[in-house]
Amino acid sequence: MSECSKRLEQPLRYKLLTAHWCSISSVSGSDESPRCQQYNTKTHCNYHPRSCRPRGPDTMSRTEHSITNGRAVSSAQNGERPNAHLPIDVFNASSVAEIKAALSHLHDQEVAVTARLDALVASQKDFSRELGRLDLLRAHLGSQTSTTHAISHGMLSDAAATADRISSAVRQLDLEQSRVKATLEVVEQVSELKACVLGVAGSMGAPQDWETAASYLNRASKVPPEVVHGTFAAEMVPTAEVPDPPNVTLDNAAESLCGLFLREFDKAVKENDGAKITRFFKLFPLIGRSEVGLDVYGRYVCQGVASRARANLNAGTGGAQSKDGFFYANALTKLFEHIAQLIDGHGGLVERHYGPRKMTRVIERLQLEADLQGGIILDTWSDERHIDRKLTDIKSYAFTFLVQSFLPAQRSATPRSNSPATRDGLPAEDEGVDMKEIDGLLNEMAVMLSRWSLYCRFIAETCNVRYLTASTSLCMDVFGKLTLCKATEDESQKFTPPKFLQEASLSKKITDRLINPFNTMTTFFFRRSVEKAFQLDEQPSGLTLHPQKPLKADPPHITSAVDDIMYIVNKVLQQSLATSQISVVTNVVPTLGRVLGSDFIGMTQRKMRDECYPKAPVQGAQPPEQTVISFLVLINNLDVAVDYIRRIVQNHTETKKTITGPDGQVEETDPLRSLFPVPAEAQLAAQTLQTLASSFESKVNDLLSDGIQVVFNNVVKHRLRPILADAFRDVEYQPRDDSDPTSTVYHEYGDGDEDVDDGASRAELVRPRFAASWTALLLPISRILTASSFDRLLNVTVAYLARLLEKRLWSYHGRINALGATRLERDVSGVVNAAVDVGGAQGASGRYRHREAFARCLQMVLVMGMDDDEWEDVTRGGETADVLDKISREERARIRAMVRR
Template sequence: MTGSQQVPSTSQPDLASDRNVNHLSDSTSESPLADPTTLTTPSSVRHALVALSSHSAALDQELARLLQDSEPILEQAQDEIASLGPKVDVVWEEADVLDARLRESAAVAKRISERVRILDEERRRVAAAVDWAVKVSDLKSSLISLSASIDQHDWDSATKHCMRAMSVDKTILTSRFASAVVPTAELPEAPEDTLFSMRKRMLQAFTKAFNEATEMKDEAEASRFFKLFPLIGWKGEGLEVYSTFAKGLVRERGRMITENIGRGKTQAPTHFATLLTGLFEHLAMLIDMHQPVVDRHYGKGNFAEGVMNGLQEECDRLGCRIIDAWRDDRAVRRRLDEVQHNKLVGAATIKSQVHSIKPILARPSTPAGGRTASSSMDEPSGPDGREIDRILTELAAIGSRWGLYRRFLKSRLLDEDDSGTKNETKEDTQQDAIKSFKDFRRISLDNAQPPSMLPEESLDEAETKEKVDITSQSALGKQVGEALSGIYMPMETWYLRSSIEKAFRIDQPDLTVKPYTSSILDDVFYVLRSVLARNVSTSSLPTVSEMFRVAKTTIEEEYIEVIVRKLEGVWRQVSGSMTVDGPRKEAATREMKTQFAVYLNVLGTSSLYMERIISELGSEQALSRMFEPSEMSEVLAIVNSLSVLVNRFKAGLRTELDQLFTQTTKPRLRNVLLETYKDASYILDDDSYAEAEYRDIVRRRFIKGWEHVLAGYRDIFTESNYNSYVSMALDALLKPWEKLVLGMKFTELGALRFDKDVRGISTYLASQTSMGVREKFTRLQQISYILNLDGTEDEGDLYESAVASGISWRLSPSEVKSVRALRL
């Protein structure tokens, strides 16, 4: 009852206190205090201070009243707190009683728990002791049975007992308990030593049995013992035995190769490359046959680690012997010294010479048809180009075979775990692995993959093995690389430069065919394509990169520049004869025209030939047979870098076309225009219009003058060169033509006649060339369009309405106004 009476007495003062506080805040917020920022006079400041003092006194009174009202509330709260003391004391007494009761039970539970833990530990130790006893007993029986099986030469049973003994934990095997229990009178040594000695006896027996089986060609027996090595813990030794066996097979092949090495001089030009190919083919067949067996019994990747190193050592030994024999038999060192000491000065000499045109009979389209750059009768003393070509061909073939073999090994030994990403079937891949060495044109093994014969439990072990590229450490690979950089590159560079020099030396412009051409074109590009194709076939990315750089520099400096200098020399030679009119000027003009036509055609066709070479060599399908996928992007970039030569050909062609046009054609075009419009007038009435229609004199005169100036170029130029020449002529002709027209006057019939003349001339020119002629006549056609309009429409409206109707004006509004003023 007391507590229930205290609740309303407590809440009422609280409400009163809240009202007092609210009243205080209200009175504070409602006080008329002035804003200090508005006090601008002394009197206003004094009034504000008085008001502030009054307000402060009111606040003090209100606070005193509130404190007085809150004293009963504080006293009542103190009384309530004092009444809670006895209840807290009761709670403390009950807690002490509970603590006394539970302390005894907790002590009992702790003693029980400790006893249970002791019992569990004793039971665990008993179980461990029993397990040790069982395993030691099993170890003892396994060793006894193993010894008996070895004495009886029952190797399958011995392997089974050995595996049982090896499965025992090493801690148990080397424990003092096992050393005390296991030894017997027949086997007195410690279990670990006994097992090791028996395993060594088995290793010796298995090795001897395997070697005997391989000598007897008993594949079943050899396979039986080979797969027992890893089961008894001799995997490395088994791989070594198998590696020795495999190297023996390679040595047998090596004896045949050694016998054939001495017959090199009487064999084909690629005799040593063929020997090397036979070696690689034999190794590929061995790998294809034996890798699945090793990986199936020893785990994936063990063939590469345990067997392939030995095979590669034999391959390097035999391959290096072939390379050394090739060097000696082909006299490579002597040929290389000749090349390095031979000074090619022909190209530099040609740059300063001017060769005259001598008509010759038609010659074959390729050097293969007769005389070539390397078979010239008047070539100077020096290295024999044919011998160098044979050496380069064979060395490129050696590089190609090594590249193929390297990609084969990588696909079989390094890419074993990527079989899920391959597109070919396992059977097709195995066949390709062998056929690729038999067909020299098939040199891509990038998609090869070995058959998967590993059990699932060995995959994790295979994935953890570090992959090593065996060919990167190969002595044969290093020797091939040194031969490509130290022999192939100097010789190939000399061969290309000397061939270009000889091609210029025997250069014969052919004027019996139209368009004119020269022997230099086919000779140079036949050699260039052969050199670049041979270079790509080496499958060596550094060699390809360096040779393409050399080829670009050589073609630019010793082919393009020589032709440009030749044409400049022609101009200097005939320029003196062209200053005076007469027969000498006409003869000089014909000579320059002929010379320029020949070599401008050569430059134009050279750009087409170069584009064709880039297209052929840059075929991804062809390159994929010679380079790894990781090298493809770089190889394509190297091949496509030759496109700078295409641009260089076109730039040189454009420059020399401008030179010929400026010196021989451009001065004569103005006379064509003047002769065309001589005595011509477009101020026509009906009679004069009919006469102009009948005579068609403007079109006829233009055609006559055009053919006199340009018709001769149509037969001697290639189509592209002729189109470019016509384009230059029109560009040079149309601006003066427009100025000439803007200086004339037109009647209505005269404007109509002018339109027919322009259309007739453009139609004639369109029939003479395959380029877009009508586009160049757009401004003249728009002038004719304006002249034929009625004169009622304002020029600005005419221009805007034509734009709105879709006409793309080439004339400005001011020009339209000027043309409209020409109408009478």
């Protein structure tokens, strides 16, 4: 390093800087000290003061210079091109300017290095102080470590050994204590067992105290079996009086008592001694024979069920009571009520002495008896009522009237459907199937199915409620029926019948003997009722199309078949829903929809096509009045039928509010949920009913629209053009002044001009003409049609009238002046008001809706009557243009050009 200093003549501060940097590197142990050593040993020296700072080989190669023959040699002299950005070397300077530049650069470097060196020297004191502090901390830590090792080996090791010995002693003591407790427990159990064995033997001896003996056996049953069968008990329990092992003694005593209790129970049953029956029934679980007690009790209650069922059935056998329409339904109801009373009355006793859910075993035994007795009742009913023969007759019924009604009509001699000749000449085709008898059978079957549903619901609730969580409380109502006070169980699971009830033979017999015949008979009954209703159909009397003549019948004007059929629909729906059988509802309700669609709608359609079609005898003339009236009545039939079906379905599906309690509290009841407690079944029943209403309404609406179109085409349409032409007859819209008698002058009364001639100036020609003809055309029809049907007809009529009026407005091109445009606007408004006001109150509700059909006409006359400022606003697309949304921009220009200005 001294050699480099002599050659470069560095100042002393450069040496200090280099020494200080190398010392830092050596203290910190970094990899910079070798470079400093290399700096001291090698013959190459960096001219830059920062040469001793760590840098890469590339940097070193760029900044280092070679020393050759005692002078610095640049890399360019060694064959390398010098970098353009490096300062000029003082030794290679070729001019005074370069030397001054090099010196200036060296001076700047000296200032920078000096500042950094001063900072390093200033920070060296703090660095040295921190190093000294670290040395002190290291010395202190060493002393602490020595002290810790001394404490650990000198004090804690002995304490740890002592604690381990104490812990082992405690564990040994706990083990000995547990063994002592186990031994004492076994001794106590053996002592209890010995006392029970001796007590059983003593009670079964001379005292014959069966309750005490049973209680001793019950206490002995609580001793663990391993103790009873253990060797210690076998050594300690036997005595001279009872030498057998305890398990043998107890088993023999239980068998002996069980036989004794069975004999005494059967004896009490024969004597009909209820107290003794209950006494011995309660003893079976005490001796571990619960199954035997439940079986013998089930046999006992089944005997009572069988005897009462036979008594109820024999009460009407061969007598007049069996002819009663509800005798067998009452017999089946009494059977179910008796079983329900037994379950409800004895369930608490069984649960209290035999444990929870033990009553289910008795219920299963009762269900077997119910299968037997209920099957006997159903078989007897089926034979007595000749169900199979009636089903055969029903299936062979041909529905001759309905079939012949759909055949091509003989127009040469076709009598009216309600004529006496037709009614009196009907063949006695229904003598083979008595409708009154079928109705009675349906009522009886509906009662049976309803009672079966209630019975199944009670059994399901009784069995499933025992599986509720402990937080659910049970209440007993006044009828002794278990109900939930806190609903914590899913309703679907709560009312799902148990498996033994689903697989019961009575359930299958209910399906075969009741549900299937009920569905078949209901279908026949309804279709035959529809046929009978059309056979006895009567038209409303006193209807006429003359507006001056009053109508003798009250609205709605429909035939008698509609009321008859809808009454039967309501009756059949009530009957089917009352069964609470979802399979019945899903079968009967769609069948009603099919029959209504095929027979009711089909028959009406056939009459509208063949019997009452309003066809004029001569083209351009009106159809016969009676034919038009009959056709309008058939349209009313369809419209009223839809309303009836909708109301019937709503009556069965909507919730009803009832006032309950003395405080007048309002309670909502859902009729379907009361009949179908399972939510899924109630929802399915509601969907089935809604489907009936929607499908029937959809089918009727199609035919109703066709019927309205026929009335419009054959009765109304051909008269609209003459009515409109007559209204605008001899009317011109380019008058010279207001006194022109053909200009439809319109003045408001009260203008102050009282001297104006009333005959000319106040004469409004278009609206009175149109209103008179329009009313004469539609008022007779509106008096007969229902409000909704006439609204349909008016909707079609005003749409066509609007098109005719628009064509007439276009025909006035070039024949209107400014004053005539104003008058034309008033006349068109008068026509529109008269058109929508026909029919009185019937047209008022839809007045503004029907005005929409004339929107184009009203906007056309509005454009005609605009002044220049308003029209300019329209052309600019202002607010006035938004009012004219029914006509296009081109049409507005054409309309504006129609007026001569």
